[in-house]
Amino acid sequence: MKRIFGLLLLAGTALASTDAFAQLEEITVTAQRREQQLQKVPLAVSAYTATDLAQLQIRQTVDLIRVVPNLVGNNNVGLGGSATYYLRGVGNTESFPTQDVPVGTYVDDVFLSRQNGNNMNLFDVERIEVLRGPQGTLFGRNTTGGAINVIMRKPADHFGGYAEASIGRFNQYELRASVDAPLDPKVLTKVSAYRVGSDGWAKQKSTGADLNGQDSYGVRGDVRFLPSERLTVDLSAFYAYQDMGNILNRIDPVTGDRTVYSGVTKGYLARFGYAGAKANNDLTDLTKLTAVTLNVNYDLGPVAINSITGYRKTEQNYLIDSTFAPPNPIAYGGSPSLDEGLMEQYSQEFKLTGKALNDRLTWVGGLFFLRERNVTDLGTGTGSATTFTVTGDRTIRNTLNTEAAYAQGDYKLTDQLTATVGLRFTHEEKKLDVRRDASNIGPDVNTAGIIAAGIPVNLHANFITPRFALTYQLDPDVMFYASSTRGAKSGGWNGRALANNAFLAFKPERVWSEEVGMRADLFNKRLRLNVTGFYAYTQDEQISAAYIVNGTRFFTVTNPADLRNYGGEFELTWLATDNLKVNANLGVQHARYTSISADVATQQRNCNTAIGANNATNIAAECNRGFVDAKGRIARPVRAPDVSFSGSVTYDARFEQLTVSPTVGLTYNNGYGIGNAGNPDLLDGSWTGTQVLWDASVAFQSDRLPNWSLTVECKNCFDRSYNVSFLSTTGIFLNTPGIWDVRLRYKF
Template identity: 40%
Template sequence: MVLNSRKAGFFVGAVLLSSTAAVAQTAPAPAAEENVASTDIVVTAQRRAERLQEVPLAVTAMTSDDIKLRQINNTLDLVNYVPNLIGHNNTALGTANTYSLRGLANTESISTFDPPVGTYVDDIYISRQGANNFSFFDIERLEVLRGPQGTLFGRNTTGGAINVILRKPSDHITGYMDAGYGRYNRAQIRGSIDLPLNEKLLTKLSGYYTRADGYVKDRVTGQKLNGEESWGVRGALRALPSDTVTWDLAGSYTYSSVANLPNFRDAKTGERVSYTPFRNDRGLGAGLVSAGLADIPLGNVARSALVSSNLQIDVGDNAAINIITGYSYLRQKYMSDSFAGLSSASVVFDGVDFISGARGTSTPLVNDSWSKQFSQEIKVTGTTFGGFLSYVGGFYYVNERNWTNFANISVPLTGNPTVSGDRVMRNNTEAYAGYFQGDLHLTPKLTFTAGIRYTDEDKTITFTPNKSPLARSSAINQPFDTQDVLNAGIPTELRSKVWTPRFALNYKITPDVMVFGSVTKGFKSGGWNSRAYYASGAVAFTKETIWSYEGGIRSEFFDRKLRVNLTGFYFMDYDAQLPGGGYNPLTNTITYLTRNVADMENYGLEGEINLTPVRNFNLFWNFGLQHARYTNLNQATKDQIARCLAGNFANNCNTGIVTPTGGIGQPTRAPRFTSTLGANYSFDLGGGYSLQPSANWNYISGTWVSTSNDKAGFQPAHSLFNGGLTLASDAGWSVGVECSNCFNSTYKTSFLIYPYLNNPGTWMARVRYNF
């Protein structure tokens, strides 16, 4: 692949300009001050402990102090602080986050489609995004790796990876209690305690509970929707049987009941409203869906468990072996109403405001699913040849089993309800991988990195129709089983064998200024359009492959009071996988379509700047620039455009990446510019007390949230403001108040028939005690 002159000029010029500007600041630094600056942040972005400033990757890292100051209470809060990262709850599912990193996104929660941004908890990959909106209550560090991580992390990280590192048990008794109350009667309590049994056996117990009233008023049933009740517990054990062996064992269980049902902002009252006739305390009943789904009410409940084990054995002074074992379980039940009980043709919007609409059809999507995943990894890290070579290598195995029982029905305001699909799907994944990356320290300043991973992945799928009590929504939407899919010429097994290399070169201009360049390959395996209503629609899509080029600078100046990290990137993502859904007026149903649509190209610049000009005062600015577009359309997309332009509008125009007029849409959630500017300060009040204000401003330029660029799915540029004020005591007590989306900005996050809106602004008062 060859970069054209314009993109190559942007990429190289941005890096050289940033490097020149940074080196120009290497004048003698002023005398060091106590407690000034950016302390060392240690990350494991390359699967071993390293200083952030020495890693030739695009990494955003946050310590536990950053997490508290920036009000990062769950994974979704991360998006305000990572360049070119957009995130929101998935449609209907408040427990599930969908991320777009450098324009690579996934808005589909079903298990036959994998996310391009992988989530890891203590080195354990979490395959399913149904419960990836983790509540943070005992976190040591967060790392967001931008760009493909195809060598060391492997599976489904074409966009990047979110790495959550939980706090390990301490060797002394310590902990905290935290309680809060806020808007919508939100009540929250969190706590953790470390209890060492002896010097060789350390333990930890953590937990949280949250409840909140719904912020949506349903004008048909009178119920409040999109409330929350969640709780979780985690236990951790660290055994130190010898000076060379460390064993970390942890287990957690969470229950989360929180939905993201479609709702509207009433232009007259400012209220969030819905018109669905279904209730969150009553199932659909056996008259509408098959028996296994009849008792699921409106809303979303996810129960998840995670068990992890990491046995580290030090081998001499320069090497270690880690045996990493993980087991995760997710059970999720939900029911949504994508039409929200309204006639889509009658709804009038003014931007995000709902002006008017008439009652109409409801389209319940009912789901009961579970996922079980087992993974085993053996990792070796170390240095050899007198420090000339640093290496990471290992073997990885994962086995995932998924079972999904789901139905799509249509319930008109008058007339008989119909069914489009009601069936059980089973899909499994088994993958093996081996990987190795070596850093050759050619000189004290110059390091060459080369890595390779080989993945052998096998996926299978089966379909079994349920007995539905309803008539079909159209003649084509008929029950089907696995044999029907095979008869349609669609494979029920997909195999991927892929090599994913990485090469990088970094050079230390000074001890505090490093420049680097890299090229990386990643991939995301294929799957099936499993929400299809008939056998020939359950088409398979192939793997997605990305080649990414990066160059950047990692630099610190003025006794580390100023940190400037810049990264330029260019990538080509081949056979981009895209999930989408659209309204079919002929059947009054939603048609779901997932397939390879085209290649996607993107290039941009990312910056993270941190300044501590005086003691206890910190300023930061994170920004991202990007320019994404689709190119090299595949044949199915070309055929779709031809049908649309020929006048066959249904399922061809305004579907997938094809616009309402038959053009090609711009990639969703890929704004040209994102920025977060923030500050925090600690005023010493004397007597062991301090006052700690913090604030940040997040800006996102205009972007599409509709894959087909439906005009109702464009979100103009918008800003968010977050802030907090804490009174802290040296004795461990603190009281404070914080707000998220302080000025109650309303904007679009997704689109399916109607725009989905962000959560309204919230505030919370907290009290905390550290001991």
């Protein structure tokens, strides 16, 4: 590694002397809730401009897992419109509204409370910032793992826009367009829209239907009012319809095709008496999103006042099944789940920024309020080739009220040394109400029964989350920093419970993270090298798995251990020549469970005793459950590979009238657990093994048609298949197959 780094530096030195004019683009970010140059921010931030997103083929937010170091994720099991993210080993796979996400997604500074619908089709994005590690002070709501901040492009002050269309594998097509149309210099408007469709890449064996396709569209309108030089008002409204399936499929041993073995179809389960419209859901994940954002900024000179108002409604209907048994289809499915959900949130933030003490102090502070209401009408069952049993039909309502106050200041101790101190106080209240549906089928679960089982239906929490940092600016292009940050994530309930005493409440998780880092633009800003080292300790990590509680096995969320993780990230961007650009991102980490709970320790002892006695019954009862693996060991934390790497090379070949720009990208990791009881030497599918994926594209631009461009591209070009999610040995999800397309773009 040292030798490679040394060669890069030598090459950069030589090239800097011959190509002195081309430099890397400076990127402005708002990772500290105010505009700063990326290289001046004492945080682990990966930022991607619109150009980067296009070159790296990032079309949905889940595509970020291919480029951000120590970010692992995928579509959630069965739900194509929802993505699960793990940053530095902290995350979860649950899309149920009674459990919060630890890697928060933000759009234009508005926090999205739910994982449901967070896998957005991207269009007209200005940039995306991924903040690694807890962001408990400025992005406080539940961001124990990190934050994904999507910043949409604002209306321009001149007429213009773009339109693009593509066709590709599985009859996939994409249409995207945006038009800026200012009404006058003080009223700027923009309308953007997209449409994405495909036949699907998995065939249902019993019907021959193509599944896991997409039928999605969205439209967004923006208005920017500029009544004075000091006042800016941004109003946006967004609607999206996302039909994005991710039904369990495996590679058929005979045909080699992606195949769905569930025999469940639209309306198939209505005959069993489920209440509500959910019984007629199709075998897919359908999400409707409505969002309105109002951002008012008033610059008073020494102080700027910012009001951010956000409203979001998510309607999600799905029917999924997560069991397969080749070669024959299962007529009634293995474990179908059907849902009709409504999630509404309203947030209000007041933010102030300013400078004081002869500009030596830069500060930001504010108040944050969030109100959330969720209604989940959920039906579950178990099936086989000949029978079906209803296991639940209930409606769960949960609400959240949270308030927070925060402040952070950066004070220049000297011209080179800056101290940062931040603090956030958060108060939260959650309520749960459960009722069996009017069908009166399945267990009689209800709020009174939950209370009778000794489980609280009201949860309260107070969090204090500080941040401390020191930044040393060695020279204008090299900065070092050290920081310590606290993050916290709310507790909740096991919303998928099938009995009153299984709606167990779990505690909040809290994390301290220490970082040291370097940010450097070297060789006349031709080589950008960002290095970060971290040590994080998560207390009471929320882990979703099968546990034995009071003698009964539940699939639930508990706080059975702490998580310790340390490692680093290395991000390099190198403009090797005016025509050649190299990106390389390396993540290393060492994640392990510590402070194992007494219940899990007892289970592990019982498992090892059963293994020693070769007692098959007790082995089945005690081993390969929770995070005790099949050999009686504590498993590795999920989705935390020791080594992950992504890199890309782009070359602009310039001919007399034509520029040809090929890009080749590589994504690699050395494997990680996807089952809570997974370890590297197990062969049950709970460990992924080494993953290697290649992406490529070639863009063409003619001098005679400067507004037009043509791109041919592929993701997962060699169509490699890997396990990405594990429910059981008969419920293992695969990654998306290889996709190619041809894209034509016109800019005006």
